[in-house]
Amino acid sequence: MAWLILILAGAFEIGWAVGLKWTDGFTRPLPTILTALSMIVSLGLLGLGLRDLPLGTAYAVWTGVGTVGTAILGIWLFGDAATPLFHLLDEVTLNFALCALRNRCQAFKLCIVFSPALAREQRLRLL
Numbered sequence: 001m002a003w004l005i006l007i008l009a010g011a012f013e014i015g016w017a018v019g020l021k022w023t024d025g026f027t028r029p030l031p032t033i034l035t036a037l038s039m040i041v042s043l044g045l046l047g048l049g050l051r052d053l054p055l056g057t058a059y060a061v062w063t064g065v066g067t068v069g070t071a072i073l074g075i076w077l078f079g080d081a082a083t084p085l086f087h088l089l090d091e092v093t094l095n096f097a098l099c100a101l102r103n104r105c106q107a108f109k110l111c112i113v114f115s116p117a118l119a120r121e122q123r124l125r126l127l
Contacts, residue, residue: 004050009045010065014039017070021078
């Protein structure tokens, strides 16, 4: 149940991130109110999820869901940069690597090898 709550918290994080764009600098009342409510719900659900999940893992998953979801909606709704696949895969592998590191999983080394965001020297040093 904690994982479901955490994923839902990530969905509300996506909601407030996208909502920030629609507030037009907090000049539009309805999007501003909905964005603020989404922030409160997102943090509240994250707090509930933290009752049963380790902090590092929960935070990595929460931000990962928010980051990937916001990037997808930014591309879809606002026409953000058209090189999404590279960036989304990179975000996913980095967030997976953080979770794997947190859990001391051997998959962390695999994520470092395939993550384009990590410099070559950094990848070799970590391996």
